[in-house]
Amino acid sequence: MGLAIIAQRPLVLLGQLRRRLSRRAALRLNIVLAVALALFLESVLHVRSHAIPRPPRDLDEPFSIQCRDPAVAAAAPRENATFVMLTRNSERDQARSTIENIERQFNQWFNYPVLFLNNEPWDPEFVRVLNASVSGLATFAVVDKGDWGYPAWMDVDDAKAKIAAQGSEGIYKAGAESYHHMCRFYSGNFYAVEALQKYRWYWRLEPSVEFMCAITYDPFAEMARRGKAYGYTVALWEVPETCPSLFRAVDDFRSDEGMPAAPMWRAMITPSRAPWPIRRLLGWWSTAHRTRGGDRWNYCHYWSNFEIADLDFFRGDAYQALFQHLDRTGGFYSERASPRPPYLPRYPANPSKKLHHFADIGYYHEPFFQCPGNAPGGQLLNVTALGDSAQSSPESPGAIGCRCQCPDGRRRNNRGVCLNALQAPAAFHRPGWWRRWRQFYPYTIGMERDVVF
Numbered sequence: 279m280g281l282a283i284i285a286q287r288p289l290v291l292l293g294q295l296r297r298r299l300s301r302r303a304a305l306r307l308n309i310v311l312a313v314a315l316a317l318f319l320e321s322v323l324h325v326r327s328h329a330i331p332r333p334p335r336d337l338d339e340p341f342s343i344q345c346r347d348p349a350v351a352a353a354a355p356r357e358n359a360t361f362v363m364l365t366r367n368s369e370r371d372q373a374r375s376t377i378e379n380i381e382r383q384f385n386q387w388f389n390y391p392v393l394f395l396n397n398e399p400w401d402p403e404f405v406r407v408l409n410a411s412v413s414g415l416a417t418f419a420v421v422d423k424g425d426w427g428y429p430a431w432m433d434v435d436d437a438k439a440k441i442a443a444q445g446s447e448g449i450y451k452a453g454a455e456s457y458h459h460m461c462r463f464y465s466g467n468f469y470a471v472e473a474l475q476k477y478r479w480y481w482r483l484e485p486s487v488e489f490m491c492a493i494t495y496d497p498f499a500e501m502a503r504r505g506k507a508y509g510y511t512v513a514l515w516e517v518p519e520t521c522p523s524l525f526r527a528v529d530d531f532r533s534d535e536g537m538p539a540a541p542m543w544r545a546m547i548t549p550s551r552a553p554w555p556i557r558r559l560l561g562w563w564s565t566a567h568r569t570r571g572g573d574r575w576n577y578c579h580y581w582s583n584f585e586i587a588d589l590d591f592f593r594g595d596a597y598q599a600l601f602q603h604l605d606r607t608g609g610f611y612s613e614r615a616s617p618r619p620p621y622l623p624r625y626p627a628n629p630s631k632k633l634h635h636f637a638d639i640g641y642y643h644e645p646f647f648q649c650p651g652n653a654p655g656g657q658l659l660n661v662t663a664l665g666d667s668a669q670s671s672p673e674s675p676g677a678i679g680c681r682c683q684c685p686d687g688r689r690r691n692n693r694g695v696c697l698n699a700l701q702a703p704a705a706f707h708r709p710g711w712w713r714r715w716r717q718f719y720p721y722t723i724g725m726e727r728d729v730v731f
């Protein structure tokens with residue numbers, strides 16, 4: 279009763295106001311009210327049109343939820359796959375630490391080849407030391423001059439001036455020419471490297487990274503079997519200042535090519551609640567991180583220093599056209615970009631089920647990491663190939679890892695906000711508001727498990 283009176287009160291006041299106004303003024307008031315209502319409803323519909331539909335089942339479950347006997351997994355045939363590490367001669371010790379780590383955690387059983395890439399000739403000492411560290415075939419290739427550096431059509435003085443300007447603004451790494459070359463290389467010409475042509479799959483490694491758990495199955499084989507194109511571990515916010523034009527450039531490309539904003543693309547967008555005219559104005563006025571329609575990028579992207587992916591996807595015409603577009607718009611030099619523009623694997627036409635979050639892989643690259651913890655009762659203590667379990671972290675409820683050594687005293691995983699946003703299109707099981715608010719996320723959306731940090 280009381281509530282009904284409160285709700286009626288504005289309407290009563292409006293009625294009184296109308297009676298006091300002349301007929302013309304009342305008509306104007308009615309028009310204004312009708313337009314306001316229409317704009318409000320349009321804005322509600324607009325926001326709703328960005329909702330991510332829930333798939334009928336989880337489309338991205340973890341590949342593994344406990345230890346397996348690596349000898350059993352390694353008895354299956356190898357995929358057409360390789361590790362790749364782009365590195366410098368001066369990073370010999372850091373490269374060796376990564377290789378020794380991945381050998382211990384995985385490659386001692388699977389013996390996949392490792393391709394080392396450099397934009398300069400190799401130091402023979404680097405080759406000797408790293409060749410001795412790899413259990414599979416080690417290849418040391420030099421990137422062609424034409425695949426590294428400014429494209430032929432570019433105004434190089436202009437690009438250098440822009441790089442210097444980013445450096446003086448203090449944007450991390452953006453003042454270094456070589457960083458921009460590296461970003462452009464990984465986004466496009468990487469797939470054209472001669473030594474990589476004979477492979478379908480790659481696993482990207484960097485110097486000084488650490489895999490914190492044993493990987494007792496073949497991730498390449500699982501990617502192939504389940505039809506995945508791109509696998510990642512950490513998803514996080516991009517620093518907006520580093521790439522003001524990137525998101526808009528990709529969204530313009532998408533809309534100019536007539537590609538719909540699929541759920542996978544919408545998962546990166548925070549729809550604007552502003553009324554339509556203001557939204558359009560926003561999109562026209564502020565291009566940084568906004569679509570033409572005025573909606574904003576949520577800054578979520580994958581941390582691309584870890585990737586396991588299908589090279590044929592990146593070699594394909596669809597992805598290459600997008601790369602060419604970004605290259606032509608100059609973004610690889612006018613801003614910092616990223617070793618792979620933050621979300622390119624979300625190529626708008628790709629279906630949601632092509633992406634995979636490696637929830638079961640422990641990965642550490644200063645300063646961020648993901649560590650899945652140890653699956654209770656799933657540590658295969660009788661399998662001697664897995665070594666001494668005394669070094670592992672204790673088993674914990676809901677954990678899915680194998681023989682992990684998670685860093686102590688820090689939350690086990692990087693914050694889950696972006697993981698949650700980017701996985702939504704593939705997720706049937708989704709965390710409720712309480713869990714989101716408390717920052718409790720499953721290791722992977724799609725696991726109905728409790729997580730203990």
Ligand SMILES: *[C@@H]1O[C@H](CO)[C@@H](O)[C@H](O)[C@H]1NC(C)=O
Pocket residue numbers: 405406409410416417418
């Ligand atoms: C790596 O070592 C193997 C055997 O020890 C040798 O046959 C091969 O030529 C070496 N590769 C390079 C690139 O030095």
Ligand SMILES: *[C@@H]1O[C@H](CO)[C@@H](O)[C@H](O)[C@H]1NC(C)=O
Pocket residue numbers: 358475476477478479590
């Ligand atoms: C491996 O994949 C590449 C690229 O898809 C292909 O050209 C090559 O023929 C494949 N090799 C084998 C042995 O299947």
Ligand SMILES: *[C@@H]1O[C@H](CO)[C@@H](O)[C@H](O)[C@H]1NC(C)=O
Pocket residue numbers: 347658660661
């Ligand atoms: C280890 O134990 C599991 C069950 O706990 C069993 O399935 C497996 O065969 C055992 N493996 C070895 C190598 O003994």
Ligand SMILES: [Mg+2]
Pocket residue numbers: 484583
């Ligand atoms: Mg790095």
